[in-house]
Amino acid sequence: MKRLLGFINKEVFHILRDPRTLAILFGIPVIQMLLFGFAITNEIKDAKIAILDLSHDQTSEKLTNKIISTGYFQLDRYLSAASDIDAVFREGNVRMVLVFEPNFGQKFVKEGKASVQLIADASEPNTANLLVNYTQGIIFDFVRLENAAGGVSPGITTEVRMAYNPGLKGVFMFVPGIMAMLLILISALMTSISITREKEMGTMEVLLVSPLRPFQIILGKVLPYVLLSIINAILILLVAKLVFGVPVMGSIALLMLECTLYIMVSLSLGILISTLVKTQQVAMMISLVGLMLPTILLSGFIYPIENMPLPLQGLCQIMPPRWFIAILKEIMLKGNGFAYIWKETLVLVAMTVIFISISVKKFKIRLA
Amino acid sequence: MRTIGYILQKEFKQIFRNKAMLPIIFIMPIIQLIIIVNAATYELKNTALYIVDLDRTVVSRELVSHFSGSPFFKIKAYSASMAEAEEAMQQGKADAILQLPGGLEKDLVKGESLQIQLVVNAINGTTAGLTNAYTQAAIQQFNRSLIMKNPGGKIAVTAKEILVPYSFWYNPELNYKAFMVPGILVILVTVVSLILSGMNIVREKEIGTIEQINVTPIRKTQFIIGKLLPFLIIALFELAFGLTVGKLVFGIPMVGSLWLVFMSAIIYVFVILGMGLLLSSLSDTQQQAMFISFFFMIIFILMSGLFTAVENMPVWAQELNRINPIAYFIRIMRMILLKGSGFMDILRELVALMIIGITVFTMAVWRYKKTN
Amino acid sequence: MSEAKKVIEVKDLVKRFGNFVANDHLNFDVYEGEIFGFLGANGAGKTTAIRILCGLSSPTSGLVSVAGYDVYKEADKIKKEIGYMSQKFSLYEDLSIRENIRFYGGIYGLSSAVIKESTRTLLEKLQLWEKRDTMIGSLPLGWRQKLAFSVAILHKPRIVFLDEPTGGVDPITRRQFWELIHEAARGGITVFVTTHYMDEAEYCDRATIMTEGRIVALDHPSALKKQYNADSMNDVFLKLARNKETA
Numbered sequence: 010m011k012r013l014l015g016f017i018n019k020e021v022f023h024i025l026r027d028p029r030t031l032a033i034l035f036g037i038p039v040i041q042m043l044l045f046g047f048a049i050t051n052e053i054k055d056a057k058i059a060i061l062d063l064s065h066d067q068t069s070e071k072l073t074n075k076i077i078s079t080g081y082f083q084l085d086r087y088l089s090a091a092s093d094i095d096a097v098f099r100e101g102n103v104r105m106v107l108v109f110e111p112n113f114g115q116k117f118v119k120e121g122k123a124s125v126q127l128i129a130d131a132s133e134p135n136t137a138n139l140l141v142n143y144t145q146g147i148i149f150d151f152v153r154l155e156n157a158a159g160g161v162s163p164g165i166t167t168e169v170r171m172a173y174n175p176g177l178k179g180v181f182m183f184v185p186g187i188m189a190m191l192l193i194l195i196s197a198l199m200t201s202i203s204i205t206r207e208k209e210m211g212t213m214e215v216l217l218v219s220p221l222r223p224f225q226i227i228l229g230k231v232l233p234y235v236l237l238s239i240i241n242a243i244l245i246l247l248v249a250k251l252v253f254g255v256p257v258m259g260s261i262a263l264l265m266l267e268c269t270l271y272i273m274v275s276l277s278l279g280i281l282i283s284t285l286v287k288t289q290q291v292a293m294m295i296s297l298v299g300l301m302l303p304t305i306l307l308s309g310f311i312y313p314i315e316n317m318p319l320p321l322q323g324l325c326q327i328m329p330p331r332w333f334i335a336i337l338k339e340i341m342l343k344g345n346g347f348a349y350i351w352k353e354t355l356v357l358v359a360m361t362v363i364f365i366s367i368s369v370k371k372f373k374i375r376l377a
Numbered sequence: 378m379r380t381i382g383y384i385l386q387k388e389f390k391q392i393f394r395n396k397a398m399l400p401i402i403f404i405m406p407i408i409q410l411i412i413i414v415n416a417a418t419y420e421l422k423n424t425a426l427y428i429v430d431l432d433r434t435v436v437s438r439e440l441v442s443h444f445s446g447s448p449f450f451k452i453k454a455y456s457a458s459m460a461e462a463e464e465a466m467q468q469g470k471a472d473a474i475l476q477l478p479g480g481l482e483k484d485l486v487k488g489e490s491l492q493i494q495l496v497v498n499a500i501n502g503t504t505a506g507l508t509n510a511y512t513q514a515a516i517q518q519f520n521r522s523l524i525m526k527n528p529g530g531k532i533a534v535t536a537k538e539i540l541v542p543y544s545f546w547y548n549p550e551l552n553y554k555a556f557m558v559p560g561i562l563v564i565l566v567t568v569v570s571l572i573l574s575g576m577n578i579v580r581e582k583e584i585g586t587i588e589q590i591n592v593t594p595i596r597k598t599q600f601i602i603g604k605l606l607p608f609l610i611i612a613l614f615e616l617a618f619g620l621t622v623g624k625l626v627f628g629i630p631m632v633g634s635l636w637l638v639f640m641s642a643i644i645y646v647f648v649i650l651g652m653g654l655l656l657s658s659l660s661d662t663q664q665q666a667m668f669i670s671f672f673f674m675i676i677f678i679l680m681s682g683l684f685t686a687v688e689n690m691p692v693w694a695q696e697l698n699r700i701n702p703i704a705y706f707i708r709i710m711r712m713i714l715l716k717g718s719g720f721m722d723i724l725r726e727l728v729a730l731m732i733i734g735i736t737v738f739t740m741a742v743w744r745y746k747k748t749n
Numbered sequence: 750m751s752e753a754k755k756v757i758e759v760k761d762l763v764k765r766f767g768n769f770v771a772n773d774h775l776n777f778d779v780y781e782g783e784i785f786g787f788l789g790a791n792g793a794g795k796t797t798a799i800r801i802l803c804g805l806s807s808p809t810s811g812l813v814s815v816a817g818y819d820v821y822k823e824a825d826k827i828k829k830e831i832g833y834m835s836q837k838f839s840l841y842e843d844l845s846i847r848e849n850i851r852f853y854g855g856i857y858g859l860s861s862a863v864i865k866e867s868t869r870t871l872l873e874k875l876q877l878w879e880k881r882d883t884m885i886g887s888l889p890l891g892w893r894q895k896l897a898f899s900v901a902i903l904h905k906p907r908i909v910f911l912d913e914p915t916g917g918v919d920p921i922t923r924r925q926f927w928e929l930i931h932e933a934a935r936g937g938i939t940v941f942v943t944t945h946y947m948d949e950a951e952y953c954d955r956a957t958i959m960t961e962g963r964i965v966a967l968d969h970p971s972a973l974k975k976q977y978n979a980d981s982m983n984d985v986f987l988k989l990a991r992n993k994e995t996a
Binding site for chain 1: 539556569663697
């Protein structure tokens with residue numbers, strides 16, 4: 010035990026002595042949280058649009074004002090002819106063009122039927138889709154109000170309640186994802202590099218010859234990073250709560266336990282990687298390049314898993330972040346307790362066990 | 378000149394002899410490309426809808442039919458009460474709940490307006506917004522059909538309407554893949570180039586071979602060119618490979634000039650390699666280099682407009698993007714490939730890239746001294 | 750001997766790292782064609798000095814000229830005239846013997862014809878021609894060191910700097926290595942070698958002993974032995990060290 014403590018001491022000093030790495034280890038999560046919380050959003054705001062108003066009457070202007078006043082859009086310019094549309098899209102700033110037909114107002118008021126054409130630049134399909142849908146909604150609303158003013162029953166209206174995230178803040182979606190991503194990348198990366206470094210430098214052999222048993226060596230290597238990662242997790246949660254108002258509706262204790270479990274998974278993944286490779290360079294490439302994009306894209310961080318093709322959904326299930334993000338959302342945003350997340354928790358535990366067993370086996374083979 | 382040739386020879390030999398790295402450089406990015414592009418989509422489908430129908434009349438059932446007929450919704454269950462449905466949402470079974478109040482048919486027949494309630498799981502704000510929009514559209518349809526049938530006579534036939542036809546240009550089927558492939562390809566090529574070039578030099582520092590080089594008459598510029606040129610070539614090759622895969626597997630459009638794409642790519646990779654070089658001059662160990670590059674990369678990638686549109690970001694974030702080379706290049710790629718934009722259209726971005734590149738390179742070369 | 754040219758001149762060389770003085774007013778000259786030994790315990794400042802002479806590091810103060818060029822302003826010109834074998838490493842482990850030679854030969858501006866010829870001569874002499882396509886990484890240390898030395902003098906430099914070249918090799922290999930050094934010196938190359946093996950000093954024409962950044966002895970080995978009444982250079986060193994302690 011004392012030997013182990015001595016070893017852990019060495020590891021901690023190792024880490025503390027490299028100020029640059031240290032600054033980055035703690036700096037990354039906080040800075041990135043701040044950056045992404047504020048910058049990453051799918052909410053439409055001030056999207057640039059252009060209008061081709063072939064009518065220029067009271068009604069078309071009234072409708073235009075209504076559309077602009079929502080804050081979703083920003084009028085970039087008025088076009089003069091249909092031939093301008095392609096050019097304005099090619100410039101790359103305008104995302105949608107509204108075309109009011111000639112005699113729009115007259116047709117609407119006198120004949121009761123007019124049309125507005127929406128042309129969206131779908132090279133960014135998501136934005137295009139959202140813009141079209143939002144605009145349609147605004148126009149329908151306009152019609153409803155006009156009809157109501159004229160004494161026509163509006164029929165059915167909807168009262169909408171946005172559950173768990175009334176402000177529709179994009180941050181709520183992203184905070185769990187960022188946490189999952191940062192924790193796994195940092196943990197897996199740090200551990201795999203740390204162990205591989207000793208292998209490359211040759212000091213691993215010295216350790217193996219010492220009275221320390223292999224599992225003690227690994228434990229000693231990993232424990233400091235557990236501590237580090239937990240501190241990171243706390244930092245992230247603090248920023249999320251204090252700066253962005255992301256709540257922790259459920260039990261904080263449960264939250265911390267699940268975080269620790271996830272950190273274990275990530276670290277054991279790092280250990281596994283280190284048993285598979287010989288050099289730091291390869292360890293890094295696998296940890297970073299191999300994990301980063303899949304973590305961002307296949308974990309439910311940005312894209313909902315339910316929308317993916319089935320075989321891909323299968324792949325998502327083996328990504329640890331996918332389970333952790335689900336757990337985070339349940340606890341933080343829905344306030345659910347353990348009863349709702351025991352399945353996910355079990356999966357994470359199983360993953361840890363699997364990663365470690367494979368690592369131990371490989372480690373023994375390597376030594377033999 | 379000959380010196381550079383010798384350095385190149387050595388570098389290429391070393392790169393290709395590194396058996397572990399080769400698949401990582403060439404195969405892993407392509408596999409990731411294929412898998413990931415398939416994953417990225419915002420199309421809303423099969424939103425799990427729970428209905429609380431407290432009216433249960435012909436009219437209410439007709440309203441519901443507008444949702445069951447919609448491709449966006451999938452009616453999972455009919456709940457007896459809102460409380461029951463809300464528990465389902467808490468458990469993650471329901472994405473949205475629609476409550477129809479009792480007396481719906483009666484009120485509509487009388488010509489009165491009434492309110493129904495929609496509850497949406499808004500953790501994902503965007504899909505919630507879309508769900509809301511689709512719901513409104515379905516209700517709209519229903520309202521119009523009411524007017525047509527004119528059940529109570531009270532609903533005037535003189536109700537006005539605006540038709541809103543829409544069309545999507547450059548990507549009529551809203552093929553999200555066409556949007557993602559250029560972006561993901563750029564990320565992959567960037568990550569590989571940045572890490573390889575940065576690590577490479579730091580590794581020589583760590584092992585000590587760089588000292589040997591410093592003693593020879595190799596000039597600083599020769600060394601740098603010799604070190605970076607192989608990675609430029611590899612990066613361009615990967616780009617070409619990736620674009621081919623994109624075309625064959627995903628059928629992405631290639632409307633604009635491919636020459637322009639590669640010309641821009643050369644400028645872009647030049648910037649990235651410069652960053653790798655600067656990185657290597659700032660780090661003593663591979664571990665340090667890794668963390669610094671990781672730090673900047675994540676920021677640049679997430680802010681690049683790959684996943685979330687740049688226009689949606691607050692102004693200060695957009696200002697920050699001015700020094701984000703990834704953002705520029707993704708924009709260039711998308712504009713050329715999907716819209717066929719020409720040289721004049723992307724001139725601004727190219728100039729920005731060149732400025733960043735020259736700055737970074739100057740800093741890096743200045744920092745890299747053979748004598749210290 | 751007194752007419753021989755000076756290829757290295759060092760006057761009052763000082764190198765400071767912050768408050769730590771690694772080289773404290775060194776003064777010495779090296780003549781063309783001699784084997785000059787730079788001895789001392791680990792940490793005495795030998796590597797620091799040799800790195801300055803090679804142009805890898807700048808002196809804090811003092812005059813240093815190598816091969817007739819000033820180390821401050823003409824470092825580039827010096828590099829063409831010298832060869833270097835570093836302590837940590839010399840040849841790329843993931844390249845073959847032949848590829849390493851071709852690389853360094855090319856770097857020093859040798860034509861492909863000359864490179865080909867030199868490769869053959871060199872490898873045959875070391876009896877490694879059959880192994881010309883083996884990776885350096887799979888060769889034993891002794892061969893690697895000998896190869897590294899041969900590559901360092903491939904371009905026939907005026908001076909070759911060797912920093913602890915025989916670390917970790919068996920005595921027989923060490924002996925063979927020194928034969929190579931002697932051969933190079935006979936060919937007119939000045940050899941500047943640092944080592945902490947005192948017995949190797951016997952092979953040098955002249956040697957200095959450094960302790961704690963200062964030169965405490967500089968002469969022919971036989972003269973030093975006489976001066977300190979010692980049987981071997983090792984004894985000379987011990988006596989000097991003891992003097993330091995008692996002084």
